[in-house]
Amino acid sequence: DAYVTPVLRAYVARLRAELGESVPLRFMRSDGSLVTAEGFTGKDAILSGPAGGAVAVGAAADALGGPVIGFDMGGTSTDVCRWAGAPAIVRERRIAGVRMQAPMIDID
Numbered sequence: 001d002a003y004v005t006p007v008l009r010a011y012v013a014r015l016r017a018e019l020g021e022s023v024p025l026r027f028m029r030s031d032g033s034l035v036t037a038e039g040f041t042g043k044d045a046i047l048s049g050p051a052g053g054a055v056a057v058g059a060a061a062d063a064l065g066g067p068v069i070g071f072d073m074g075g076t077s078t079d080v081c082r083w084a085g086a087p088a089i090v091r092e093r094r095i096a097g098v099r100m101q102a103p104m105i106d107i108d
Contacts, residue, residue: 004042
């Protein structure tokens with residue numbers, strides 16, 4: 001968090017300057033929720049990209065009317081999640097050998 005948050009703050013400041021104050025700016029957190037630009041921190045960004053995929057899987061699952069398994073293959077990772085009405089949230093996970101404690105969608 002101490003390493004990533006200053007980088008995120010600088011990015012958000014540049015983005016805010018380009019967009020202006022009148023544009024609502026939200027970022028997805030690792031738990032699939034949205035947070036204001038000012039409240040976005042490094043710990044929130046741990047799995048924020050894959051969380052976006054899981055939220056999209058949830059929208060498809062809700063449209064199909066049942067639980068689904070999400071499979072999201074990209075250029076750098078393959079992420080798998082289960083959606084049964086809501087995302088499964090974990091509070092701790094080991095990522096790249098480092099134990100992280102923050103709420104995040106249960107994504108493998």
